[in-house]
Amino acid sequence: MADPLTGRRGPTVVIVDDHPAIVDGVRAWCSGADPPIEVVDSGNRPAAAFAGAGADADVVVFDLLYGSQPDFSSLRRLIQAGRRVIVYSQEDSADTVLRCVELGVATYLTKSEGDEHLVPAIHAIAEGGTYTGPVLSGILAGDRRPGRPVLSEREREVLIAWFECESKQLVARRLHISVKTVDTHIERVRIKYADTGRPATSKSALMIRALQDGIVDLDDFDDLGGDG
Amino acid sequence: MGRLLLRGVRQAQSVILIAILLLLDLPSLLPSLDAYSSQWLGWLWYGLLVAVAAVDAVLSARGAFWGRTAWPVALGVLAVSTAAAASLPTSELLGPAHYTFGVVGWFGLVLFADRRIRTVVAFVLLHVAVTAALLAVRGVLSEQLVTLATVALGVSSFQFALMAATLVLRAIAERATEVAVAQAEAATQEAIAREVHTDREARYAALRETALPLLRGLADGTLSPTDHAVQRAAAVEAARMRRLFSEQGDEATLLAAEVESLVDVVERRGVRVRYAARPLAVEPPPEVRRSLVEAISGVLLVTTRVARVTVGGTGRDVTVSVVTDGDVGGSGDDAPGGEHVRTSTVVDGGRTWVEARWLIP
Numbered sequence: 033m034a035d036p037l038t039g040r041r042g043p044t045v046v047i048v049d050d051h052p053a054i055v056d057g058v059r060a061w062c063s064g065a066d067p068p069i070e071v072v073d074s075g076n077r078p079a080a081a082f083a084g085a086g087a088d089a090d091v092v093v094f095d096l097l098y099g100s101q102p103d104f105s106s107l108r109r110l111i112q113a114g115r116r117v118i119v120y121s122q123e124d125s126a127d128t129v130l131r132c133v134e135l136g137v138a139t140y141l142t143k144s145e146g147d148e149h150l151v152p153a154i155h156a157i158a159e160g161g162t163y164t165g166p167v168l169s170g171i172l173a174g175d176r177r178p179g180r181p182v183l184s185e186r187e188r189e190v191l192i193a194w195f196e197c198e199s200k201q202l203v204a205r206r207l208h209i210s211v212k213t214v215d216t217h218i219e220r221v222r223i224k225y226a227d228t229g230r231p232a233t234s235k236s237a238l239m240i241r242a243l244q245d246g247i248v249d250l251d252d253f254d255d256l257g258g259d260g
Numbered sequence: 261m262g263r264l265l266l267r268g269v270r271q272a273q274s275v276i277l278i279a280i281l282l283l284l285d286l287p288s289l290l291p292s293l294d295a296y297s298s299q300w301l302g303w304l305w306y307g308l309l310v311a312v313a314a315v316d317a318v319l320s321a322r323g324a325f326w327g328r329t330a331w332p333v334a335l336g337v338l339a340v341s342t343a344a345a346a347s348l349p350t351s352e353l354l355g356p357a358h359y360t361f362g363v364v365g366w367f368g369l370v371l372f373a374d375r376r377i378r379t380v381v382a383f384v385l386l387h388v389a390v391t392a393a394l395l396a397v398r399g400v401l402s403e404q405l406v407t408l409a410t411v412a413l414g415v416s417s418f419q420f421a422l423m424a425a426t427l428v429l430r431a432i433a434e435r436a437t438e439v440a441v442a443q444a445e446a447a448t449q450e451a452i453a454r455e456v457h458t459d460r461e462a463r464y465a466a467l468r469e470t471a472l473p474l475l476r477g478l479a480d481g482t483l484s485p486t487d488h489a490v491q492r493a494a495a496v497e498a499a500r501m502r503r504l505f506s507e508q509g510d511e512a513t514l515l516a517a518e519v520e521s522l523v524d525v526v527e528r529r530g531v532r533v534r535y536a537a538r539p540l541a542v543e544p545p546p547e548v549r550r551s552l553v554e555a556i557s558g559v560l561l562v563t564t565r566v567a568r569v570t571v572g573g574t575g576r577d578v579t580v581s582v583v584t585d586g587d588v589g590g591s592g593d594d595a596p597g598g599e600h601v602r603t604s605t606v607v608d609g610g611r612t613w614v615e616a617r618w619l620i621p
Contacts, residue, residue, distance in 0.1 A: 126539065144534070167536060174538045176575050188574045195536070196570045196581035197613050206606040206613065 042067040043158030046086030047074040049095035049120070054143070058093060058120075061147035062154070069154050078106035081115065090158040091138070093150070096121040102128055104135070111136045116157050120150065126171045133172075133225055139163045164218045170195030172221055181224035190217040265433040267323050269426050270373050274320040276422070277313050277366045281306075285359040292357035297347045305344040305360065309367075312337060316370050325374040334383055337367045342390055350398045354407050361391060361411065365419040377423050384419065388412045459546060463500075471497040488562075495561035499525050515544055516571045518553045519580055522560055523569055531563050538572040542620050548578075551601040555616030556582045573617075581615040 045062065047055050055074045062069035073086035080086045081094070092110055096102045096119050110117050116138045123129075124142045132140050138157040141149055145165050153163035164172075172183075173191035183191075186207075193203040194214070204211045289306055296302035312333060319326065326333060341360040348357055368383040392408060395401040401408075474493055477483030483490045499522050516537045523533050544552065560567060560582045568583040600621070606613045 144536070170536065170538045170570070170572050173574050174541070174572060176541060188576075192572060192574060192579060193615075195538075195572055196568070196579065196615060197583045198534070198568055199583070199611070202583065202606060202608055202611065202613050205608045206604070 042069050043090045043154060044070045044072045044088070045091045045093055045154055045158075046072055046081045046089035047093045048076075048078055048081050048086075049074070049093070050076040050098055051095070054095065054120075058150065061151055064147075065151045065155070067155075069151070069158075078103065078110070081110060082113075090116065091154050092117045093120050093154070094118065094137075096128070096132065097123055104131065107132065107137070108135055116160075118150070118153055118157060118163075124167055124171075126174065129168060129171045130175060130177070133168070134228070136226075139165065140168045141165045142167045162219060162222050164194075164222060166195045166198045169218065172225065179228070181221075181228055183221060183224065187217050187221050190214055191221060194218065265429060265436065269429050270323075270325075270370075271320050273366075273370050273373060273422070273426075274313075274317050277363075277370050278317060280363055280366055281310055281313055285309075285363055288356040288359040292352065292355075295348055295352045295357040296344075301347050302344075305340050305347075308340050309337065309360070309363065312367065313370075320370070326371050327374070330371045330375070334368065334371045337364060337371075338383075338387055338390060341387065342394065345391065345394055350400055353395065353398070353400075354404060354411050361387075362415045365416055369419055369422065377427060380419075380423060384416055467497070467500060471501070491562075495525075496557055499557055499561060515540065515549050515552060515578070515580070518549060519556075519569065519571050522553065522557055526560055526563055526567065531565060531567055533567045533569055535569045536572070537570065540571070540573055540578050541575045542578065544578050544618055548601060548618050552578070552580045552616045552618060555601060555603045556580050556614055559584060559612055559614045575620075577617050577619050579615055579617045581613070583611055583613045585611050 042065070047058050049055050049058070059071050059074070062071050072089050073080050073084055075081075075086070078094075081089070081092045086092075092115050094107060094110065094117050096104075096107065102121075102123065107117065107119070119132050119137050119140045120143065121128075121140075122143045124144075129140050139153050139162065141153060142165075145167060149163075149165045153165065156163040169191045173188050173195060189207065190203060193206060194200065197203060197206075200211045200214045203214050207214075285306070289302060293299045293302045316326070341364045344360045345353060345358055352358060354361065364387045365380075365384045368380045368387075372379045372383065388408070391412075392401060392405075395404050395408065470493075474483065474490075474497055478485060478490075478494075485491070485494075519537070520535070523535050527533050543549075556569075560569065563582075563584040566585050568581075570579070570581045572581075573579045601616055601618050603614065603616045605615075
């Protein structure tokens with residue numbers, strides 16, 4: 033949708049969710065966003081994201097649960113098709129969230145996280161960036177699986193603080209760093225996770241972006257040890 | 261303990277069987293090898309019996325039984341005994357060369373060690389019947405009947421005596437097991453009850469130190485219910501009592517449960533709480549749990565509008581945290597730290613953030 037005053041085109045999304053109230057709510061948040069987000073289609077089955085207007089949407093807002101079963105196979109097909117997927121689900125178990133992160137979702141937000149997280153997430157991800165909400169942050173901080181990426185003390189501190197206070201200003205104030213540095217730490221963690229079990233395409237995209245933003249330089253790539 | 265006793269009986273039976281084969285039957289066999297239709301047959305029957313006894317010794321040492329293979333092996337032993345008898349001349353039957361007649365019953369004992377006694381008796385009777393049939397075929401049953409009965413009775417009485425002893429031991433073992441289990445159960449219950457009691461006593465003691473002076477002050481008018489600090493102290497004590505009364509033995513000891521009970525208190529006052537809890541790497545011990553909850557309860561209980569409350573942590577620490585956007589008066593600096601629990605407070609833009617952190621030792 034082109035803004036009549038500035039000519040800026042907002043991002044497009046397709047919503048896959050079997051609860052009409054959620055679809056309507058997300059639609060309302062999108063139309064009130066700045067810049068506005070255009071909902072090109074919605075449906076209660078993943079097909080809405082594969083065919084019709086939804087097939088070309090910048091971002092897929094995807095409810096993982098249909099009934100009580102998580103639909104990992106549709107999620108995998110979307111990611112393999114190169115789509116940027118935000119899982120927006122009421123499910124918040126660490127197992128499910130970490131599995132989605134490993135499949136390569138752009139981010140995972142729980143339905144307890146409202147427009148203050150979903151709207152910035154859509155904006156960031158439509159532009160090829162990442163967004164890490166407080167719940168995902170708390171789960172990454174508490175990840176104790178063998179083979180998980182090694183996080184620095186500072187990174188863990190930032191993740192847990194962001195989970196606790198839901199305010200990057202407060203995190204920055206408490207750790208005596210800038211808000212930008214808070215974002216940098218979180219982004220670094222996402223790159224480390226991208227390096228373990230992510231499809232190469234989204235992985236290299238993240239790497240290139242991290243290079244452009246100056247979050248990492250070429251020397252760091254030896255440490256990361258990835259093939260991207 | 262009962263298990264140990266039964267295992268001892270089982271092993272004793274196996275040892276008896278091997279002792280009989282080596283010390284009683286081998287000396288009987290050696291001088292009478294010539295009686296067998298050929299010497300190697302005598303060795304073959306003996307070898308087969310020793311082999312079964314050896315397998316039994318291994319099973320017995322491992323505390324195992326023959327189970328479903330008991331009957332096939334028992335019939336095999338019976339066949340060996342019958343074949344051995346058949347390869348002897350009639351004159352040697354029921355004599356020293358026919359040693360297998362005496363040992364088969366002992367095999368019955370070990371093979372059916374886990375069965376009822378009547379199975380062993382049936383097996384022994386079957387063996388006597390087969391031997392009687394062999395005597396009948398040789399046409400000497402009527403003249404040997406008394407010898408057969410005497411020998412069978414003589415040999416079997418030892419075996420039945422051991423069976424009776426086993427029965428008694430088995431009953432004792434079962435009783436011993438029951439008693440041991442009951443004792444362990446009682447000891448565990450007692451330990452739990454003692455733990456809960458100590459914990460409650462400690463909490464009541466803490467209440468006496470803090471709640472009583474407050475109540476006394478309110479009663480004699482030295483403290484005013486309209487005073488903000490008094491209201492806050494009262495809210496803290498009320499939440500403490502609530503936690504104390506809600507504790508159910510070993511069940512409700514989780515940190516998250518205590519924090520949730522605090523959240524309940526403030527939500528009933530109309531405060532909107534955004535609460536999130538993540539699984540913890542380690543459940544903190546009770547005194548640490550108390551320090552963590554106390555550290556955030558002060559600021560949480562005076563919240564008037566919105567609060568973010570979390571329980572979480574990394575693999576190395578456990579944290580509880582409260583962010584409020586109200587004026588919390590006096591911040592949370594005076595929150596008791598407690599051992600190993602560090603509290604940090606950040607005030608920024610009208611918000612107050614208190615985090616209590618316990619480093620997992």
